[in-house]
Amino acid sequence: MGVRMRFLLLCILCLFFVACGNIHRDEALTEDEILTYLSRVVGADNILEDYAMEYFDNLSSESNNLITPETLQKRIDNGDDIFILDIRRSSDYEESHIYGAENIWWFDIGRHLDQLPRDREIVVACYSGQSAGQVLGVLYLLGYEVLSLRGGMNNGWITADMPLHTPRSR
Structure with missing residues (x-):
């Protein structure tokens, strides 16, 4: 079984x-x-x-539940059906985020599991990748297909100069 x-x-x-x-x-x-x-x-x-x-x-050097910013951007460009979960504070999310990302602060995820798709791969993005790794572990135990953005937003996405959605103009 x-x-x-x-x-x-x-x-x-x-x-x-x-x-x-x-x-x-x-x-x-x-x-x-x-x-x-x-x-x-x-x-x-x-x-x-x-x-x-x-x-x-299921971990290996090729599949370690991490996704690079470049690979994620390629998958976005290809129209892959992925759910990007930004777990940073809403104020930081509003400042800038990955196009199409949904925001649930990581302390609140337990109360919003019903908003997470079970039929799509989830990519979790946080500030540095550390909190996303914790969320990844729990979501995996709950049966979700999930990856963590390598380096998070600060040391991954932004450092790699990937496109950002910036709703507020300065």
Whole structure:
């Protein structure tokens, strides 16, 4: 059984335990209670480990989940169906960003997962590439196809002198 299928099964089983349990109260479950319920699911403790192993097994020198500014620009020019996620602060995004990029500050991504496409590759851009790498890891575990812009905006896109959309004129 594939890792993603096991994860889906885990989610269904978790809903079963929570929905069919005999806990009757108004307040939400505590973190410890949630972990207790999850530990009852066979193999639940290995799912994240399996995803992590799959992630690292798929890394190579050619495919390291990074995309260069030049390659991204070529893909934009070719009309590839990619979703560019700019995770910088909105004020910096408004100052300048990659054409077609959507902005969700990286602290808010968890509340806006419904805005991320599951049927398109996502390229994450931040300031230097570091925060994008963190977001990439989480989105990968959630099943998204995702790349990180090498060097981010400051040390990648801007340094490579790639075109910027600058909505505000100075």
